[in-house]
């Protein structure tokens with residue numbers, strides 16, 4: 456029962472403490488990693504066929520990545536119509552310069568980096584909001600660290616509507632790191648590359664964004680019509 | 688909230704390392720110290736577990752794509768093919 460279970464190379468998890476977390480890791484992270492290797496190789500095939508003028512291959516690239524591109528563009532621009540514009544510019548650029556996509560980066564990382572640059576150029580006049588540097592301890596306290604009720608964040612996060620609502624209250628800088636690393640499942644190094652940060656700086660921003668998300672989930676009143684099951 | 692020293696690490700350090708722990712980005716020695724702290728500190732264990740399951744929920748959200756209208760995609764494709772041919 457107490458035997459540690461090995462999930463990833465070099466890391467053991469105590470089965471007693473993190474049981475439910477562990478099963479999500481097994482389902483999510485681990486599979487995601489293996490899948491993404493196969494998919495990344497297939498993406499590179501599709502992109503070289505696109506470079507040779509194969510429209511079917513290009514359309515597969517679009518259908519595989521349009522959601523990710525649109526989601527990131529919408530967060531950066533804050534507007535669905537602008538996000539569609541960014542999406543079109545991104546895929547046009549990809550179509551025209553498919554031959555320049557290097558084999559080192561994943562196609563998804565390459566596309567998302569184009570999308571983010573394009574979206575930022577659109578936003579350049581308005582300037583970017585930068586989250587205030589609050590002490591980590593305060594972010595933790597807001598998130599329920601040491602409060603005795605941190606289960607409220609896990610319960611709230613289990614409902615998609617709550618999660619979307621809490622996400623939308625965060626600034627664009629926070630939302631984009633959560634989208635790239637958690638929702639799109641990019642590796643830390645890839646997500647950092649898209650945002651133009653070193654991996655360590657990216658991880659720091661990610662941790663703060665997650666704590667702010669937890670704070671938003673904890674502070675949000677339960678949605679109408681959603682029955683939250685208590686311990687009774 | 689007391690900043691307690693358990694397993695050779697303070698609560699505040701565990702809070703700072705929590706995302707790296709959840710992402711399995713910590714080196715083996717730090718992972719072990721964090722886990723020893725979690726085993727001996729109900730506060731951090733309770734928070735860490737729920738924080739971790741919030742991250743897992745967020746990751747599951749990737750399965751529910753943002754709605755893009757199907758005609759928006761086909762409109763986009765025909766424009767790209769037009770513009771692409773012009774270049």
Ligand SMILES: [Zn+2]
Pocket residue numbers: 691693697698699701724728730731732
């Ligand atoms: Zn502690």
